[in-house]
Amino acid sequence: MSQDGVNKGRRTLLLGATAAVGAVGAGFVAVPFVKSWVPSERAKAAGAPAKVDISKIEPGAMLTAEWRGKPVYIARRTQEMLDNLPGLAERLKDPENTVKEQQPAYADNITRSRKPELIILLGVCTHLGCAPKYHAEVKPEPFDANWKGGWFCPCHGSRFDLSGRVFKGSPAAKNLEVPPYMFESDGVVVIGVDEEKA
Known part of the structure; x- marks a missing residue:
């Protein structure tokens, strides 16, 4: 065998080995980079229905x-x-749900819901983010002598009716938000997804 044949064979072997090691190294560098594009489990859970x-x-x-x-x-x-809902219009800041991003189109009605008997709202006051308390009974309350039921925010006194619509005189400017939702069955609701976008 000539000297040139040995060198060519050796050169091919060395080039192949170097390419293989380089490919493996590139893989080790690329995996964390590509993984950084995938949302973490925590991020997935934060947006999960x-x-x-x-x-x-x-x-x-x-x-x-x-x-x-x-x-x-x-x-x-x-x-x-x-x-009681229709009779409250004159006492409300936004009885017609004019801020359309506060509810999906299917909840743009007086009940602000898919099914009239069920209301689903984010429990976050639109003033400064406190959690309003549920006062369902129709009876005079210290915060409203003519109370017809709804939510009262103890932080700054915002009041919302049983459709989550804000009363005049409340610090909150907007109605409570209706999240997207759909019914998986009569007894199960899925918050964060709706039939229109599923």
Whole structure:
């Protein structure tokens, strides 16, 4: 075998080995870089939809769930509660839901919901982010002598009716926000997803 043949073979082997080591090294460098594009488990959980069992909510009662780290209020309204909603328009700042980003199109109605008996709202006051308290009973309250039920924010006194619409005289300027949601079944609601965009 000639001297040139040995050198060419050796050169080919060395080039192949160097290329292989370089490819492996590039892989080690690329994996963390590509992984940085994928959202973390925490980030996925923060935006993940939340399934809530609503089958046991009694008429007039409310439960609190969580979605994206925020409280979500789900209340089952009675017929009396629904009947009181139209008579409140003159006392409200925005009875017609003019700030359209505060609710999905399917909740742009007097009940601000898909099903009239169920209201689903973010439990975050639109003034400074406190959690309003649920006062469902129709009775005089220290904060409103003509109270027809709804939410009262203890931090600064904002009041919201049973559709989450803000009363005049409240520091909050906007109605409570209605998150996107859909019904998986009669007893399960999924917060964060709706049929229109699913």
